[in-house]
Amino acid sequence: MLRTLTERSTGGEDKRRLILEAAVRVFARKGFHTCRVGDIAEEAGVAHGLLYHYFRSKDEVLECIFKETWADIVAAVRMVEETEEPARERLAGVAKILLRAWRRDPELVTVVVREIVRSPDLQNRINVIQEAFAAIERIIARAQADGEFRADVSAKLASFVFYGALEEVLTGWVLGTLGDGEQDVAAAERTVVEIVCGGLAPDRSAAAV
Amino acid sequence: MLRTLTERSTGGEDKRRLILEAAVRVFARKGFHTCRVGDIAEEAGVAHGLLYHYFRSKDEVLECIFKETWADIVAAVRMVEETEEPARERLAGVAKILLRAWRRDPELVTVVVREIVRSPDLQNRINVIQEAFAAIERIIARAQADGEFRADVSAKLASFVFYGALEEVLTGWVLGTLGDGEQDVAAAERTVVEIVCGGLAPDRSAAAV
Amino acid sequence: MLRTLTERSTGGEDKRRLILEAAVRVFARKGFHTCRVGDIAEEAGVAHGLLYHYFRSKDEVLECIFKETWADIVAAVRMVEETEEPARERLAGVAKILLRAWRRDPELVTVVVREIVRSPDLQNRINVIQEAFAAIERIIARAQADGEFRADVSAKLASFVFYGALEEVLTGWVLGTLGDGEQDVAAAERTVVEIVCGGLAPDRSAAAV
Amino acid sequence: MLRTLTERSTGGEDKRRLILEAAVRVFARKGFHTCRVGDIAEEAGVAHGLLYHYFRSKDEVLECIFKETWADIVAAVRMVEETEEPARERLAGVAKILLRAWRRDPELVTVVVREIVRSPDLQNRINVIQEAFAAIERIIARAQADGEFRADVSAKLASFVFYGALEEVLTGWVLGTLGDGEQDVAAAERTVVEIVCGGLAPDRSAAAV
DNA sequence: AATGAATGAGTTTTCATTCAT
DNA sequence: TATGAATGAAAACTCATTCAT
Numbered sequence: 085m086l087r088t089l090t091e092r093s094t095g096g097e098d099k100r101r102l103i104l105e106a107a108v109r110v111f112a113r114k115g116f117h118t119c120r121v122g123d124i125a126e127e128a129g130v131a132h133g134l135l136y137h138y139f140r141s142k143d144e145v146l147e148c149i150f151k152e153t154w155a156d157i158v159a160a161v162r163m164v165e166e167t168e169e170p171a172r173e174r175l176a177g178v179a180k181i182l183l184r185a186w187r188r189d190p191e192l193v194t195v196v197v198r199e200i201v202r203s204p205d206l207q208n209r210i211n212v213i214q215e216a217f218a219a220i221e222r223i224i225a226r227a228q229a230d231g232e233f234r235a236d237v238s239a240k241l242a243s244f245v246f247y248g249a250l251e252e253v254l255t256g257w258v259l260g261t262l263g264d265g266e267q268d269v270a271a272a273e274r275t276v277v278e279i280v281c282g283g284l285a286p287d288r289s290a291a292a293v
Numbered sequence: 294m295l296r297t298l299t300e301r302s303t304g305g306e307d308k309r310r311l312i313l314e315a316a317v318r319v320f321a322r323k324g325f326h327t328c329r330v331g332d333i334a335e336e337a338g339v340a341h342g343l344l345y346h347y348f349r350s351k352d353e354v355l356e357c358i359f360k361e362t363w364a365d366i367v368a369a370v371r372m373v374e375e376t377e378e379p380a381r382e383r384l385a386g387v388a389k390i391l392l393r394a395w396r397r398d399p400e401l402v403t404v405v406v407r408e409i410v411r412s413p414d415l416q417n418r419i420n421v422i423q424e425a426f427a428a429i430e431r432i433i434a435r436a437q438a439d440g441e442f443r444a445d446v447s448a449k450l451a452s453f454v455f456y457g458a459l460e461e462v463l464t465g466w467v468l469g470t471l472g473d474g475e476q477d478v479a480a481a482e483r484t485v486v487e488i489v490c491g492g493l494a495p496d497r498s499a500a501a502v
Numbered sequence: 503m504l505r506t507l508t509e510r511s512t513g514g515e516d517k518r519r520l521i522l523e524a525a526v527r528v529f530a531r532k533g534f535h536t537c538r539v540g541d542i543a544e545e546a547g548v549a550h551g552l553l554y555h556y557f558r559s560k561d562e563v564l565e566c567i568f569k570e571t572w573a574d575i576v577a578a579v580r581m582v583e584e585t586e587e588p589a590r591e592r593l594a595g596v597a598k599i600l601l602r603a604w605r606r607d608p609e610l611v612t613v614v615v616r617e618i619v620r621s622p623d624l625q626n627r628i629n630v631i632q633e634a635f636a637a638i639e640r641i642i643a644r645a646q647a648d649g650e651f652r653a654d655v656s657a658k659l660a661s662f663v664f665y666g667a668l669e670e671v672l673t674g675w676v677l678g679t680l681g682d683g684e685q686d687v688a689a690a691e692r693t694v695v696e697i698v699c700g701g702l703a704p705d706r707s708a709a710a711v
Numbered sequence: 712m713l714r715t716l717t718e719r720s721t722g723g724e725d726k727r728r729l730i731l732e733a734a735v736r737v738f739a740r741k742g743f744h745t746c747r748v749g750d751i752a753e754e755a756g757v758a759h760g761l762l763y764h765y766f767r768s769k770d771e772v773l774e775c776i777f778k779e780t781w782a783d784i785v786a787a788v789r790m791v792e793e794t795e796e797p798a799r800e801r802l803a804g805v806a807k808i809l810l811r812a813w814r815r816d817p818e819l820v821t822v823v824v825r826e827i828v829r830s831p832d833l834q835n836r837i838n839v840i841q842e843a844f845a846a847i848e849r850i851i852a853r854a855q856a857d858g859e860f861r862a863d864v865s866a867k868l869a870s871f872v873f874y875g876a877l878e879e880v881l882t883g884w885v886l887g888t889l890g891d892g893e894q895d896v897a898a899a900e901r902t903v904v905e906i907v908c909g910g911l912a913p914d915r916s917a918a919a920v
Numbered sequence: 921a922a923t924g925a926a927t928g929a930g931t932t933t934t935c936a937t938t939c940a941t
Numbered sequence: 942t943a944t945g946a947a948t949g950a951a952a953a954c955t956c957a958t959t960c961a962t
Contacts, residue, residue: 099942115411117326121936131944133938142936198411214470241462241484244471248461249454256453261423275450279492308925330953340927345954517921533829535744538956549923551959560957616829632888659902662883663876670875671868679841680871693868697910726946748932758948763933 100138103128112191116199150200165219171227172281194258234286249276309347312337321400374428380436381490403467442493518556521546530609534617568618583637589645590699612676652704667694727765730755739818792846798854799908821885860911876903
């Protein structure tokens with residue numbers, strides 16, 4: 085499951101992976117601070133002592149979840165960035181990566197969105213997140229330079245709008261306030277891109293017809 | 294007796310508010326799970342036992358912050374909804390309320406943005422947030438009916454895009470990854486409305502499928 | 503209610519009595535250690551601060567309950583002791599005093615039996631209880647001297663048997679394991695006296711016929 | 712490793728018993744409500760956290776003392792019931808078991824006598840005591856049917872008299888108001904049986920109404 | 921007399937982490 | 942590797958008691 089968001093699973097691996105996957109499910113269900121180490125172990129079907137054989141602490145488990153999954157997402161986003169397609173297509177690619185990840189591993193996304201993105205302390209984590217933001221921002225900035233997007237808005241702010249829209253949709257799915265069927269996911273993907281890219285289109289009267 | 298000349302008793306619920314406001318500051322500074330009940334009491338300048346005179350538990354304090362303090366903001370959103378202005382103006386009004394809240398009470402916004410997402414069970418009991426969403430959705434839906442906005446996207450999804458963009462900007466301010474000066478706030482307000490409303494404008498050619 | 507076990511109530515008295523009576527009910531229902539001062543106040547319909555106007559502490563409330571009721575019982579037992587009737591009649595009188603008290607104020611008896619009689623620390627309380635025991639013992643000892651009871655058993659031990667039987671019946675009523683209707687009380691009274699006095703009768707063969 | 716030569720591991724439930732036995736000593740010495748969990752742990756020579764490894768709460772420790780430790784004694788009573796001896800012998804057996812328990816384990820008896828009566832809600836869940844009562848009642852009832860005991864008194868009431876007498880003697884020992892030497896215990900045993908069985912003997916003339 | 925807000929010492933309970941086996 | 946008994950720091954919460962009003 086883990087590392088599955090963008091790559092293929094390496095197949096049946098060791099207990100470490102078992103624990104990591106159990107942790108994702110438990111964190112998603114009860115929250116990082118609310119759950120106990122024993123909950124993770126129980127979910128994984130191992131003794132809780134074993135967790136400390138593979139990880140230094142409960143915190144490190146969360147950190148590993150993040151490192152071993154978000155890195156993939158960032159890499160995927162980077163690949164999309166380097167495509168020579170129009171910005172709209174590339175943003176659609178980013179949206180697809182983030183939203184389709186949900187369909188593959190909703191719990192993992194839940195944990196990343198809920199626990200890691202807003203973790204108050206760790207700046208190194210945030211730096212990694214910033215890379216995804218930066219990629220989005222660069223896509224937008226280049227589109228502005230190319231005339232594909234209007235240049236009178238801050239590319240950085242625009243990237244926040246785009247990313248925020250995606251994250252809110254994810255949250256909606258997590259909380260069940262938004263349908264998450266196959267159709268819904270596709271519609272969400274389309275709508276977010278359409279609204280944001282539409283709003284970023286230059287010179288609106290000329291754009292028509 | 295002596296104090297009456299300079300300080301007037303603000304009524305019975307004096308200390309309760311004092312504790313609630315102290316809690317906002319402490320939660321913003323240390324995080325809900327990281328701080329101790331004693332921290333809140335110390336910040337409020339009262340004995341920790343008094344907290345339990347007004348609240349059943351530490352959790353209830355957080356719940357009250359959402360229900361009582363944040364409620365003002367949601368109420369303001371509702372008032373904007375009832376205005377007879379164009380949807381764009383009304384959404385601008387909503388954006389102004391939410392984003393200006395950052396300058397008015399950054400700690401409160403920090404707590405809401407950071408902690409509300411993390412408490413899975415709390416969210417169900419708190420429909421205050423849902424109501425803000427619903428108001429936004431209604432504004433958009435009516436604009437679609439009036440022809441002000443394009444009708445080929447889900448109003449619900451669009452409300453997620455709008456609210457998500459706003460929340461992400463707030464998150465950027467909370468995490469310090471986005472400038473939050475007077476100018477920045479005004480720009481953010483303008484940009485979010487411009488992008489989203491621009492994307493919802495009806496005069497696009499058949500770009501949408 | 504209080505002081506009512508043997509004497510007549512003095513009529514409508516003050517708040518102190520109100521609190522004392524409430525305490526009896528609460529102690530009976532929840533136990534002394536388990537209940538809070540607030541429970542007593544609530545039951546009495548007064549603010550809990552008032553309790554400290556009349557009593558020095560929660561412990562003192564219990565002590566007053568004991569002093570102001572057990573003293574009456576002991577006095578009543580003493581009066582019976584001084585009667586010139588046969589020991590059997592006098593023991594029947596003691597049984598009647600103790601068991602009938604139950605009918606008048608079951609909660610009070612519950613508290614005395616449960617909380618005071620087995621209070622681990624206070625010897626002064628126990629001394630008062632000893633007086634009741636001593637009275638019973640003296641009745642038995644004199645009956646042994648008079649030949650009404652067999653003299654080959656310790657009067658002290660016999661008094662424990664008699665008192666224990668009565669207390670167990672009270673406990674049965676308190677716990678609901680023994681019927682406590684009008685008939686049941688009468689039967690219990692008769693049975694205890696019959697068994698114990700029967701067992702204390704001298705020279706069993708001669709006693710028959 | 713090293714310890715194996717002199718001390719053998721007594722099995723997994725080693726510490727559990729250790730804690731239970733320590734609790735009996737501490738409860739006997741300080742009382743259930745007066746002692747702290749730390750006292751029990753200290754007495755047992757373990758960290759206080761370990762108590763919660765074996766028991767859910769302090770209350771559960773008390774409950775287990777009744778259910779597990781006292782159960783042996785009740786089981787012994789049952790065995791006596793099944794003997795084919797005369798009722799008097801069997802009641803003597805019951806008396807011996809209960810009263811000799813004082814010399815064998817005075818602290819356990821203290822706890823049972825002192826605390827069981829004080830916990831109203833505990834009593835309902837613990838039928839161990841009720842079973843002892845039932846056994847006594849059955850012995851008496853059968854003796855009445857067989858003509859060994861008079862049939863004109865309620866067997867249930869008679870069982871209360873017998874059990875109450877025994878418990879009161881134990882209480883006397885616990886509170887130190889009754890001598891508890893080897894001789895005293897033997898005398899008490901004899902006296903209780905003699906009085907109660909004497910009182911239940913059928914060859915009384917029509918003393919009973 | 922009466923109130924109930926305020927105090928804070930004292931307790932139970934939790935749970936991440938260690939470590940002998 | 943794997944277990945789970947054992948530890949103990951840390952925290953939430955309780956509640957008798959005080960006291961200004």
